Amino acid sequence: MIYWNSFSDFLAMGGYGLYVWGSFGVTAAVMLIEPIAVARHRKTTIARLKRQLRAESRTTAE
Amino acid sequence: MLEADNLECVRGERRLFAGLGFRLEAGELLYLQGRNGAGKTSLLRMIIGLLPPETGEIRWKGEPIRRAGESFRADLCYLGHLNAIKEELTPLENLLAAARLAGEDLSEDDALDALEQVGLAGREDLACKYLSQGQKRRVALARLVKERRPLWVLDEPFVALDVAAVDWLAGLISAHLQRGGLAVMTTHQRVDIPAGTIRELRLS
Amino acid sequence: MTDRFNLYRFASPATFYPLAGTLIPYFAAIAAVFGIAGLYVGMLVAPTDFQQGEGYRIIFIHVPASWLSMFIYLVMAGWAAIGLAFNTRLSGMMAQALAPTGALMAFLSLWTGALWGKPMWGTWWVWDARLTSELILLFLYIGYMALTAAIDDARRADKAGGLLLLVGVVNVPIIYFSVKWWNTLHQGSSVNLTKSSMAETMLWGMLLMAMCFWMYSIAVALMRVRTIMLERERHTDWVKAILAGGEQ
């Protein structure tokens, strides 16, 4: 079923390797970095909100 | 005539007030009191229909003001803490333009008369940028002289006025109430309004 | 009546937050499955194109990214319309959560378009109607994000952003057709994407990849909307309970 004869053929992409892998590479990077960035943003947000909540409960307790 | 039920106001992340209501009939004046940031101006903006309340409803003559729209606004006169006058125009031009934009017919004689009453006689043709702060406020107040709309909403009307002007304005509001008008206003200083029933609403 | 009730219930952030949390792994998993299948079909099984050689394989990400960039803008406009009509809190948050993903899709579409254009047309960029419209779409995304970021009050940001989205959605077809018309006038037919009769496997690869991009976008947008919800509703009891419960 597989169209390619060898792995190096696959990498070369019939001479278009740079363009094809440039496209796929950047896409893969974007789709990897975006969720990581969102998750990190979420973590820092939760940490900040927790700090605020603690500060608030301290001031209301006093 | 003017009723509010169960109003809730949220600005940004803060809830300023909730469950607020009042009724105001013809000839009555409502004082809104409260410290800075209690939501006085927000409540005024709800009453004039610029700020939709989070919950609750305001009705004018039994009809929700959001639905009444233009017919409510035709009964309303609002004086904000900003003067809404143009520095480049003269007091007379300002007054005539404001009346035209509000959809009223104000004759030049009436406008001159109003300016005389607020003590600006002789300055009708001077661009407003040459007037003092207090005089600019008087130009804004001159709108009220010939104003016959039933509902007046005034945001801090007595600020920046001298004693004589305060008395004059109190008299103007009294006359409005006597004619069967309604007024809602915020103020820091208590001013005696000689006529009409006075109600108070304290925001905390 | 019960349908209506349920709809409203899910539109409330307090119910939507946990629901989104449960759904994210599923969408991510489906995206991965579609992605693997799509890459397998597109990269390993599909034969070469007789006109464009192996370079055509960029199509497997270029076309899905372009579709998604337009689709996400439409979805955002849909949320905006719902938000302006019914004043629901969720709508604005969803629109804001989708915007960065949509912008990234537009960027990917342009990037892969350029990498495709270079070997095919001999230049990184042509003022082709599609590429130009895609560029303008990216500007529209950036404008929306800049506007909502500039407004401090979240509710006002939602409403103003929503209005901008609706104005944008009316304009997108006008822009597209004017660019297209301008393009044919200036370029003649020298630059034309040849519509080669696409092999069935190629079509399959493209559809699978499009599904992968779609599911991926949903998963990321849901992740983002959960953070926005926490931030916006930090003074409500349900958020305080979540924060106190020590959720990661």
Next chain:
Amino acid sequence: MLNIVAAVAGRDLKLAMRRQADIVSALFFFVIVVSLFPLGIGPEPDLLRKLAPGVLWVAALLATMLSLPRLFADDHRDGTLEQLALAPHPLGLVVTGKVIAHWLVSGLPLALIAPVLGIQFDLSTDALLVLTGAILLGTPALSGIGAIGAALTLGLRGGGVLLSLLVLPLYIPVLIFGAGAVDATVSGLGGEGHLSLLAAMTCASIGFAPWAAAAALKIALE
């Protein structure tokens, strides 16, 4: 209904007349930007003729952008905007009046001075006529669409830059057909098709944009 449009437009025109420096500086901006191009690209008449439509139109877009931030900002700052929103007529009509006044002090002067600048670019009489017509027909759309942006960015930090970011992409169709009309005339194809499309866009945006801008103003006034 027409009363209120006329009243608003009349007041804005009167204000603009007392502040003529604003109109004149936008106009000079247009003149200077257009005059810079021959200096930057060289004096070959063939090249200039080819570039003229695009240069003139892009400069016209930028000159329009200059005056847009103030469209509602002055009224907002001194409280007049609230009074306008509380007047017993639809706010869309008020905005229509303001858009008309904006066009009269920004678009119309551009159209009047454009043929003079076109001469710098060695345009033929036909092309100059079409250029004037295109700017006359197209600039109302710029004022209308711009009003939406001005209302959306009212009172925001960095509103001016943000305004350009929002509005310039929406100006593209006007730019394409406006410059296209002159271009077609220069190359002898006739610009009528472009001009009628411009007119259609102007009609659509004059009818639609003030209402969108009014909705944005209500959001800004909350």
